[in-house]
Amino acid sequence: MPDFQKSVTILLTGAGGNLTQFIYRALLKCAFPKRVVMCDYGHNALGLYQTDTAYVVPGVVDGAYYDRLAEICRTEGVNLLIPGGELELRFWAKNRDRLLADTGAEFIGCEADALAKLEDKYELTRLMAVAGFDAPDSVLLDDETAVEAFIKKWGFPLVLKDRFGSGSQGVAVVRSAEDFAFQRPRIKNPVLQEYLRPDDEEYTAGVFADREGRARASIVMRRQMGLGMTMKAQTLPFGELNEYCERLVEALPCRGPINVQFRLTERGPVTFEINPRFSSTTLSRTHFGYNDADLVVRHFFYGEEIARQTLTTGYLYRFIDDVVVPEADVEAMRTTGFRRQP
Secondary structure (H helix, E strand, O other): OOOOOOOEEEEEOOOOOHHHHHHHHHHHOOOOOEEEEEEEOOOOOHHHHOOOEEEEOOOOOOOOHHHHHHHHHHHHOOOEEEOOOHHHHHHHHHOHHHHHHHHOOEEOOOOHHHHHHHHOHHHHHHHHHHHOOOOOOEEEOOOHHHHHHHHHHHOOOEEEEEOOOOOOOOEEEEOOHHHHHHHHHHOOOEEEEEOOOOOOOEEEEEEEEOOOOOEEEEEEEEEEEEOOEEEEEEEOOOOHHHHHHHHHHHHOOOOEEEEEEEEEEOOEEEEEEEEOOOOOOHHHHHOOOOOHHHHHHHHHOOOOOOOOOOOOOEEEEOOOOOOOOOHHHHHHHHHHOEEEOO
8 A cells, every 4th residue: 555644755847837836736736645846947936935945956968967966866866857958868867877867766657768769740640550549640841842732732731840849939820821831941851731620629638657558547637828828718527629639649658647639620639739748738737627747656656556546627718927036046056056945
C-alpha cells in the first residue's frame, strides 16, 4: 500500500514560466505532504517568490547547469524533477539516467528519442499514420513540386508552422499565395498542413500514461484560444473522445502527463499536436476533478496504480492576475541567488 504520510520533495525548473505556475498551483491542491523547490536562471521569475525554497541557477545551455541542479537535488533531497520549459524538458530527457544515478531524483517525462519524435510536428503525422490515426496532411517545403501539388490539392487557407515550435509560436494561417510567400521566410523549420475545419470544434485533452505507457485517466475540453493558450473551455463527460485520446496515447511512446490537441472534422477527430508533458490547461483541469500533478506524484513517487478519475462538467473562463512581490525580496534574490522561508 502506498504510504501517503511520506513527504515528497519536488523540484520545478523554469520558475518564471506560465507552465511552471500552473504545475505549482496544481501541486498546492494535492493532499500528500510535500516540499516544492523552484529554480530559474533569472531573479525576476515569479515562482522564486511563491515557494519556500528557491534558487537562481545557470541557464540550461550553460555548461554548469547540470552540476548546479544536481547539487540542489542532493542538498534538498529532491525526489522528482519536473521541467517547466521545452529546452529543460529535452535536456533532462537526455540526462534522466545520469540524474537518477547521481542524486536519486527522477525526471518526469518521456524518453529522449520518443520526445524528439513527438515534438516534431511532421514526424508526428507519420507516426500517427503508421499507428492508424488520422493526422493533418502535411508537406515539407524542400520540394517545390510537392508544395505546389499540395496547395493545388487543398487550396487556401493552409497552416504554416515551425515543425519544432511550441506554445502557438511560429504558426501562421496563410489565406493566399501572396500570404504564403510573405510568411514562408518568417517561419523556422516550416511544414505546411491542411487547414482543419470547422473552427469551433477544437479540443484539448489531458491523458495520463503510467510507467508502461498504459493510459489510466483522461479529460477532454472543447476550447477557444487566446494569448497562445486555452482561454475558454467546456469540459465534456467521459465518452468516445476520451477513448480516442487514450488509444492514441497508448499507440505512441508516451508516459506521464500528455496533452492531445485535435479538431473534430467531418472525417472524425484529427490530432494536430501532442505535447508529451504538462500543458497550459494543467491547472484548469483541476477544477473538474483531473489533476495531472497529483497523478504524477501518486504514481511515480508513491507507486499507486492510477484509477480513472471521477470528473465534473462545466465551463472555464481564464483571466490574467497580478502578483506583488516586496522590493526587498527581489533585491535579496538578485544578490544571493537563494531564498528559503523559515
